[in-house]
Amino acid sequence: MKIAVVGTGYVGLVTGTCFADTGNDVTCIDIDQKKIDNLNKGIIPIYEPGLTEMVLHNYEAQRLHFTTDLPAAIKPAEVVYLAVGTPQGEDGAANLSAMWAVVEAISPHLRDDAVVVTKSTVPVGTNERIYSMLKDFTGRNCHVASNPEFLKEGAAIEDFMKPDRVVVGVRDEEDAEVLRQLYKPFLRTEKPFLVMSPQSAEMTKYVANALLSTKISFINEMANLCEKMGGDINDVRRGIGHDSRIGFAFLFPGVGYGGSCFPKDVRALAAMAEEHGTVPQMLRSVDEVNERQKTVMIDKVKTHFDGKLEGKTITVWGLAFKPRTDDIREAPALVLIDWMLEQGATVRVQDPEALEKVKADYGDKLTYCERRMGSVDGADALVIMTEWKDYHSPDFAEMYQLMASPVIFDGRNLYEPERMKRRGYTYHSIGRPTVSPSD
Known part of the structure; x- marks a missing residue:
């Protein structure tokens, strides 16, 4: 099947790559020429386990293509996926300006039988508006479906290839059948293909x-x-x-x-x-x-140091909002870092994947550390904000010798309090008593 995916962000790139991996001919489209040039060179803009290898494999097999030429990609497509950004507006509602622009841009180039599918997370009623817009632009009733994504960052490939369920919102069974055939390779273990109205599909997400x-x-x-x-x-x-x-x-x-x-x-x-x-x-x-929970570690650090952080060196392990991704959007670690910088602390940061993204935002305000142990050398405290597996079993004896003060604030409850106490640490965690060697 020939598929066009508009948008090469997280959802669009994963969707296009996984469909290509089951033998479809997929073209991913973006207005960002630099991003497309990088993708054609094998440079992937996001970190997601397994994605780089899968993109390269399908690109080399000539099943996966990247372009800025929207008309050329849309004209042959049997299914057109819309995976453009829907960022939060000032009022908390989704900003759909990019979606409306794309709908208008694709309308002159759609095949009569093409199914246009919203993959982006969009407010209830978006499908109906797209349907009306395309009817106005083309003069015919177009096929418009909703197919919300349920991908966890860090496990997106697995979630797409082995879904718990596939949800589609359609107006007629013909469109449902097109999508059922498209998803058939992913549903071989009898996971459900759930057909409902577009409004219900949008609401489900x-x-x-x-x-x-x-x-x-x-x-x-x-x-x-x-x-x-x-x-x-x-x-x-x-x-x-x-x-x-x-x-x-x-x-x-x-x-x-x-x-x-x-x-x-x-x-x-x-x-x-x-x-x-x-x-x-x-x-x-x-x-x-x-x-409020994003400030709980601020309260713990403030209490421990009596509100006096100036001249203190604090190490932060984990910057991404969760492990197995480099996504730092709304990450709790950044809330803590901003506060510590305001208090005059020297802040060192370490993360297996997100260092470059944080560096792009913070520049020389932070000290960036590639190695875990190097990051705690001389530190007055360590704060753990993301539960990367790298942080589960450090050499606590070596850390004790390196740190200026053996204090750990664990925002992910990775360790057992009594063991940390026996190792000589003052240990703060979430929802458990603080322990100290002097207790």
């Missing part, structure tokens, strides 16, 4: 992300309560997670969620609710709890 965000904010709020009442959130998490109605997924306490999806989608769904006269109390609370 937002509701899924809002519910997952709610679980994170809930467990973080309970973690903070555990600290005040002498409980251990890890024990509590185990106590509730074995309840089959609850489960363990997304019940790991920490310093808040970030990234390009959860914050934006929760706010966008709340904005949609308000537009329709509904008060989104829970959604607003989920967002507020998460924003």
